[in-house]
Amino acid sequence: MCLARASPPTRPRAASCSRRRPAKVIWGPPSTWAFITSRASSRATRASLRRLIVRLPVVGCAGPGCRAVGRGANPSVAVALKIAMSKYAFITIFLSAAVMLAGVGNAGAGPADFCRGAAPGGTPPGSLDAASALFARIHYRAQAAACDAALATTPGDTELRFQRGRALLLAGRPLGLVDLEAAAQANHLPALRWLGAAHRSGLAPVDWGRARQWLRQAAGLGDAVSQFALAELLAAGEGGAADPAASLEWVQKAAAQGHAAALFELSMRHQGGHGVTADAALAFDLLKQALAAELPRAIQALAMIYLRPGQDAVRRAEGLALLQGLADKGNATAVRILAQQYLRGGAVKRDAERGVALLEPLAEAGDLQARIELGHLFFKGYYVRRDLARGSHWYCLAGGPGARHFSAYHRGEELVCN
Numbered sequence: 001m002c003l004a005r006a007s008p009p010t011r012p013r014a015a016s017c018s019r020r021r022p023a024k025v026i027w028g029p030p031s032t033w034a035f036i037t038s039r040a041s042s043r044a045t046r047a048s049l050r051r052l053i054v055r056l057p058v059v060g061c062a063g064p065g066c067r068a069v070g071r072g073a074n075p076s077v078a079v080a081l082k083i084a085m086s087k088y089a090f091i092t093i094f095l096s097a098a099v100m101l102a103g104v105g106n107a108g109a110g111p112a113d114f115c116r117g118a119a120p121g122g123t124p125p126g127s128l129d130a131a132s133a134l135f136a137r138i139h140y141r142a143q144a145a146a147c148d149a150a151l152a153t154t155p156g157d158t159e160l161r162f163q164r165g166r167a168l169l170l171a172g173r174p175l176g177l178v179d180l181e182a183a184a185q186a187n188h189l190p191a192l193r194w195l196g197a198a199h200r201s202g203l204a205p206v207d208w209g210r211a212r213q214w215l216r217q218a219a220g221l222g223d224a225v226s227q228f229a230l231a232e233l234l235a236a237g238e239g240g241a242a243d244p245a246a247s248l249e250w251v252q253k254a255a256a257q258g259h260a261a262a263l264f265e266l267s268m269r270h271q272g273g274h275g276v277t278a279d280a281a282l283a284f285d286l287l288k289q290a291l292a293a294e295l296p297r298a299i300q301a302l303a304m305i306y307l308r309p310g311q312d313a314v315r316r317a318e319g320l321a322l323l324q325g326l327a328d329k330g331n332a333t334a335v336r337i338l339a340q341q342y343l344r345g346g347a348v349k350r351d352a353e354r355g356v357a358l359l360e361p362l363a364e365a366g367d368l369q370a371r372i373e374l375g376h377l378f379f380k381g382y383y384v385r386r387d388l389a390r391g392s393h394w395y396c397l398a399g400g401p402g403a404r405h406f407s408a409y410h411r412g413e414e415l416v417c418n
Helices: 032-039 043-055 076-084 089-102 111-116 130-153 158-170 176-185 189-201 208-220 224-236 244-256 260-272 280-292 296-306 313-328 332-344 352-364 368-380 388-397 399-409
Strands: none
Touching: 111 130, 111 158, 130 158, 158 176, 158 189, 176 189, 189 208, 189 224, 208 224, 224 244, 224 260, 244 260, 260 280, 260 296, 280 296, 296 313, 296 332, 313 332, 332 352, 332 368, 352 368, 368 388, 368 399, 388 399
16 A cells, blocks of 8 residues: 655645655765765756665664655765765765765664775775775775764764764865864874874874974873883984984883784894893893784894894794694785795795796785796796796896896896896
8 A cells, every 4th residue: 555645835745656666865975965965967867866776775774863865875876876866976976886885784873884894994085096096085985984973973072073084085085184183182092093093194184393383292191002002102213303212112012012023123232232131031032022922024034033143943833834824814024034945945945946936926926026036046046947948038027126226136147127
């Protein structure tokens, strides 16, 4: 049975029945429907976009802050439609649909839940390939739209302001700094840390002085990540005069909280006596603490200690196991060190074929050092049978750096690349 719907009194229409499901709502910024009608280039385009919204199988929203905009419901709809109206509409509409479909499993989640939810790893789109970056920006803009809706009902929520500022920055919009700074003024630790990192990395306009200011505030509140970041700035003299003593103090404070990079840094300082008393036993103990946090640099350093000449078989085996574990996780440095162990022998029985077998996949994946190393090995015949063709192949793949290395180590011979 279908009940006829009453038409608005200002625009009389004949009552009609429809088998279509009742309209749901989507949440997003208040201007969602306005920009659809204003940005579309023609009446036909606007009609097509309305039909698209009706047919999208996305999540519903019935809480405060929701806005009826057809029968869709994922926060990505508003952003996706805006992008779909651009000159890249045909491509982006499919990426947008993927984002919308990904939200189907979040039924029942409201704007605040999506706003606080984890974005794709917090990875800046600039560090991704083009397709992934576009996908990430769509997500971050959708997250910011969700925060708009949530803040409409709870405008004083510091966490929501932080999440909106973070999402806007990751979507490439510097306006996010306003929200981050507002949250930072309330001593919101993640906001303070993000502001410091953003002004260092270029996610926001690079400003070493402001980076130091925000990190110092977070460090003073006991944030270990900010303490170590501030120590780096003070050591390098970025954002102000270098202060080695203050840098060491912040490294020690971060290390006391178990910050892996700070533990490693303090270990290296005690190993060489840089600004502190040289203490090999303390350095080794700190290194093992960093190892517990699985810091790759600490694992490499400890492995090299275990592989030094004169170590017993148990230590050598432990060192190789550490390197192998890192190599299995794709750590290029660990793969190169392990390959050298097999090429040269010493800690392990020499096995040149295995050493080359470790380096070649790394070189094929684009590792410059592995390509140069293979070129050098085959051209000189170190540990392997001399093979000029294979040597040239790897040197040429290394490009300019490969040619410079060849010139330095193979005087009198000419590198010819096809």
